[in-house]
Amino acid sequence: MTRRDREIMPFMNHLHDLQEFFNEFDVGNFPSLNSNESSNISVYENNDNIFVETAVPGTDPKDINITFEKGILYIKAETKKEEEEKDMKYHLKASRCFSYRIPLPNKIDEQTPPKAEYKDGILKVIFNKSKASQPQKIKIEYIS
Numbered sequence: 199m200t201r202r203d204r205e206i207m208p209f210m211n212h213l214h215d216l217q218e219f220f221n222e223f224d225v226g227n228f229p230s231l232n233s234n235e236s237s238n239i240s241v242y243e244n245n246d247n248i249f250v251e252t253a254v255p256g257t258d259p260k261d262i263n264i265t266f267e268k269g270i271l272y273i274k275a276e277t278k279k280e281e282e283e284k285d286m287k288y289h290l291k292a293s294r295c296f297s298y299r300i301p302l303p304n305k306i307d308e309q310t311p312p313k314a315e316y317k318d319g320i321l322k323v324i325f326n327k328s329k330a331s332q333p334q335k336i337k338i339e340y341i342s
Contacts, residue, residue, distance in 0.1 A: 239298060243305070245333075248325040250300060255319035257294060264314055264323060269306065271323060273298040 240251045250271055254262065262275040277294040307328040315322045 239300065241300065241302065243303070243327070246327055248302060248305060248327060250302070250323045250325075252298065252321050253319060254296075254316075254321050257319075259316040259321075262316075262321065264321075266312060266325075269302055269304065271298075271300040271302055273300070273321070273323075 238253045240249075242249050242251075250273075252273065254275065257275050257277050261277050262273065264274075265272045274297045275295070302325065305327045307326040310326040312326075313324045315324070
């Protein structure tokens with residue numbers, strides 16, 4: 199191995215790692231880019247829909263802001279404890295803040311608005327799949 203080869207190898211390995219990152223990112227395998235709670239997110243699909251679920255216990259649904267733009271789902275919330283007790287001096291006041299940026303597969307039907315449901319601390323966002331992404335049955339023509 200020449201000196202030049204030894205110098206180029208770390209660079210080539212870095213390029214390979216970078217390519218792997220973008221390959222995974224394009225598929226949407228990185229559920230959260232802005233949060234430490236990425237394990238709280240599930241993205242899954244069936245034949246008709248793509249689902250995004252996340253646990254948001256203790257968060258009032260009216261404090262959650264959900265937007266979808268250019269294939270990215272954004273989920274943000276900030277909850278502050280408003281009531282203060284008299285005669286108490288707060289050194290630290292409880293609040294909950296999170297922000298998720300979730301790339302979704304290109305199979306979304308952007309003409310149909312997504313639905314969001316909240317039950318028992320679980321937020322579920324449901325997207326319709328585009329008809330182009332649906333499997334199509336191909337009829338076999340018999341030629342004699």
